[in-house]
Amino acid sequence: MRNAAKIWAIFRKDLLVELRTKSAVNSMLFFGVVTLLVLNFAFRSLEGSLRPALPGVLWAAFSFAGALGLNRMFAAEKENSCLQGLLMTPADRGVLYLGKMLAGSVFMLAAEAVISAFGMIFFNVTVWREIPWLALTFLVGTLGFMAVGTLLAAVAVNTKLREVLLPLLLFPVILPVLVNAVEATGIILDGGDYGGLKLPLSVMAAFTLVFGVVSCLLFEYVLDD
Amino acid sequence: MIKVRGLAKYYGRFTALRALDLDIGAGECVALFGRNGAGKTTLLRILAGLSRPSSGSFQIKFPGSASGKGAASPRGSRGRIGYLSHNTSLYPDLTALENLRFFAGLMDAPADEESLARRMEAVGLAGREREPVRNFSRGMQQRLAIARAFLHDPELLLLDEPFTGLDRLGFDVLGNYIRRARGAGKTCLVALHDLDLGYALADRLVVIEKGVAALDAPKASLTPAGFEERFRKIMEGGHA
Numbered sequence: 285m286r287n288a289a290k291i292w293a294i295f296r297k298d299l300l301v302e303l304r305t306k307s308a309v310n311s312m313l314f315f316g317v318v319t320l321l322v323l324n325f326a327f328r329s330l331e332g333s334l335r336p337a338l339p340g341v342l343w344a345a346f347s348f349a350g351a352l353g354l355n356r357m358f359a360a361e362k363e364n365s366c367l368q369g370l371l372m373t374p375a376d377r378g379v380l381y382l383g384k385m386l387a388g389s390v391f392m393l394a395a396e397a398v399i400s401a402f403g404m405i406f407f408n409v410t411v412w413r414e415i416p417w418l419a420l421t422f423l424v425g426t427l428g429f430m431a432v433g434t435l436l437a438a439v440a441v442n443t444k445l446r447e448v449l450l451p452l453l454l455f456p457v458i459l460p461v462l463v464n465a466v467e468a469t470g471i472i473l474d475g476g477d478y479g480g481l482k483l484p485l486s487v488m489a490a491f492t493l494v495f496g497v498v499s500c501l502l503f504e505y506v507l508d509d
Numbered sequence: 510m511i512k513v514r515g516l517a518k519y520y521g522r523f524t525a526l527r528a529l530d531l532d533i534g535a536g537e538c539v540a541l542f543g544r545n546g547a548g549k550t551t552l553l554r555i556l557a558g559l560s561r562p563s564s565g566s567f568q569i570k571f572p573g574s575a576s577g578k579g580a581a582s583p584r585g586s587r588g589r590i591g592y593l594s595h596n597t598s599l600y601p602d603l604t605a606l607e608n609l610r611f612f613a614g615l616m617d618a619p620a621d622e623e624s625l626a627r628r629m630e631a632v633g634l635a636g637r638e639r640e641p642v643r644n645f646s647r648g649m650q651q652r653l654a655i656a657r658a659f660l661h662d663p664e665l666l667l668l669d670e671p672f673t674g675l676d677r678l679g680f681d682v683l684g685n686y687i688r689r690a691r692g693a694g695k696t697c698l699v700a701l702h703d704l705d706l707g708y709a710l711a712d713r714l715v716v717i718e719k720g721v722a723a724l725d726a727p728k729a730s731l732t733p734a735g736f737e738e739r740f741r742k743i744m745e746g747g748h749a
Contacts, residue, residue, distance in 0.1 A: 290615055293611055293614045297600065301602045304603075304641075364596055364598060364601060365596035365598050366600055369599070369657065370598075372558075373615035374616065375615045
């Protein structure tokens, strides 16, 4: 089987398991929507439009939900020592990384679609025309998040404190993606100059590429004990 | 085929292996014994490439490699090693067939439905292909794990307490598989607690105690009673 087929096999397996258990996406959705709701109530006491707060609120909800999803995804690999079975195959570790990273990205994007719909309702924002730009920003931001998150979740999964350790490791590293994602989402929701998206999207894409390649190479070493 | 020199593994302050030396020839079947925590699993995990040694070295040399030398790194060996432990490494939410198809694909083994059905039949699970593994009993899961571990017809079998949880049928399936593998000249390293079973299966007996090989003897040099006696002495802290 070629590497592309192996990446697809891992991606498809994660998707099948998730479709049957719905454990990652359900917990991501629940956590993300509750975060939105709490922040929405908190900001209501402020005067003026809530619209400027929405990009930050959305990405806070996405990133908390994403960290939760990553933990769930790797916890499933620990059940019955499935990860050990994966590691005993001759598949390149980069292949395992890419399969899991793509599956995690799809789960997170699915959760983001629902969370952002709730966000628009809670914050009373209409965005029909901006949807393609928002989708692009969410896609690039999510790939950046998962490029690092998949590697760090693999580091955390072999520790006793994995649920606590992952956010502690992940959020400081992912900060450049989050800051630029918030900025890009803000530009889109302001309906202003889309030319301004070039810089944040480029930074996120470069981050994804660099950390994706580094993580792909390091994945072999973080999975051993 | 396997050369282990001064192998040590530490988990914090706990010493799992301490300067272990071991040589295993091609086609040999070696039974590893020892109390819980003696280092059997650690040794098998290191040889399987699942864990890195803290110090020391090991080499796995597969016969008939293209280079003529045949020494393979843990990375290069993976496709030629079958590792089976009491953990099944099966996805409980996938069906038996989906599990086998997934692992066969990653192992570059035949993944067509017919050959996978044959694998299922060989472990006594014919007709259960489309059931989720979660619905299987512990013994059935272990039988499916046997089919999974040997999908790629490995040259080296690393078996860590593989009989755990097996019913009579599973016991026979695995026992026959090991005997057939031995007949085909494959190398086998199996960690066990059952002295009689290990004696019956292997042609060399190794007892690991406190991270080193306290006994390493060909089966032919020991009677079952003699082996049991020496094993007991080692466990009691005496000399073998």
